[in-house]
């Protein structure tokens with residue numbers, strides 16, 4: 113009797129065994145998946161767990177680097193109110209917490225809605241009928257620098273990024289026009305109805321794509337050094353105010369200026385369009401395209417905050433006309449202020465780009481550190497030798513070029529201006545500046561764009577001066 117049943121029992125056991133193994137594997141896989149994707153799962157605005165957490169916990173606070181409160185929540189009995197004490201000042205970088213969220217409110221959401229206080233404390237709160245205090249985040253932002261940057265931009269549209277070149281810490285990030293994050297719900301329809309040009313919600317510092325104008329000569333110059341490491345010093349050009357090549361290439365120096373006899377350094381310091389079109393035409397377009405990719409074009413940036421990728425492809429199929437335009441930062445070339453700031457940081461930091469940082473610590477309600485972020489190398493964008501030459505070039509722009517307004521008796525500085533034409537009209541230009549200080553041991557970098565005002569030397573450099581003065585405590 114048993115002889116007949118045994119094989120069936122064995123079969124059943126094997127089947128159960130297989131199922132148990134599969135089931136355990138699934139459970140293990142699910143645990144690993146949830147563990148690895150916890151932040152992603154939690155950050156999904158539609159995830160119901162978030163709603164449960166929002167009921168149990170009071171959203172945590174966001175602080176600047178010195179502990180100034182930039183955002184906090186209060187429970188008024190029936191609802192939670194989010195308060196932004198600085199109103200418009202941090203609108204894009206701190207962001208808003210409703211309507212899908214933006215800025216730090218969005219990417220640090222996981223921490224802000226959780227509470228790491230002890231179970232005893234949670235039980236006590238439960239008995240008292242109060243919510244658990246959520247975890248808070250400390251940021252790299254410096255309220256004083258943010259205020260000076262914002263005030264300097266004034267009523268103009270544009271963006272400013274200030275960062276620490278050695279750590280990648282973002283000290284200030286301004287985008288205008290701005291908004292009050294506490295009234296986003298009420299103003300939402302009005303904001304959505306705005307055209308792209310006037311968009312208030314767009315973070316121009318990270319999502320704005322602008323013609324780089326002459327700031328792009330940083331990239332053209334780097335490529336020239338790469339292709340002519342031993343002979344760039346021998347470069348000579350005579351500028352008569354205009355570069356022509358064939359029937360359709362006709363590039364003028366800014367506002368009809370004539371620069372005369374130039375070497376490579378003077379061409380850069382004076383921002384001579386004719387000389388840079390001449391330099392650009394000599395470059396290997398496939399190699400130039402490769403350098404663009406190394407300078408973070410056409411790829412994801414190491415940023416937690418919402419941003420847009422700057423796209424630009426150069427290869428041997430590019431026409432002479434397009435190449436001459438791109439060499440001076442016009443034509444199809446665009447860039448975001450944050451990307452230009454990252455390139456500037458890499459030059460200042462001997463070629464190595466530090467990963468941009470906005471959060472340094474996550475703490476619970478008792479100020480116990482839950483997570484700490486350390487400065488991290490992202491990657492090398494250029495060699496140390498190339499960075500040395502680029503620093504010299506940029507220092508001469510302040511010493512005797514288009515950014516002399518940045519000279520100070522308290523520190524040395526280096527950079528590049530830009531006056532980027534748009535609307536195909538040489539009278540309409542965005543004012544750019546990107547640079548760092550001091551020259552020998554760079555600490556701080558600033559990247560500025562002021563939309564539609566005129567030249568970088570006239571309008572963006574004085575803003576850089578105010579910010580760098582404030583950074584070094586010079587008033």
Ligand SMILES: [Zn+2]
Pocket residue numbers: 351352353354365369370371372383384385386387
């Ligand atoms: Zn010129």
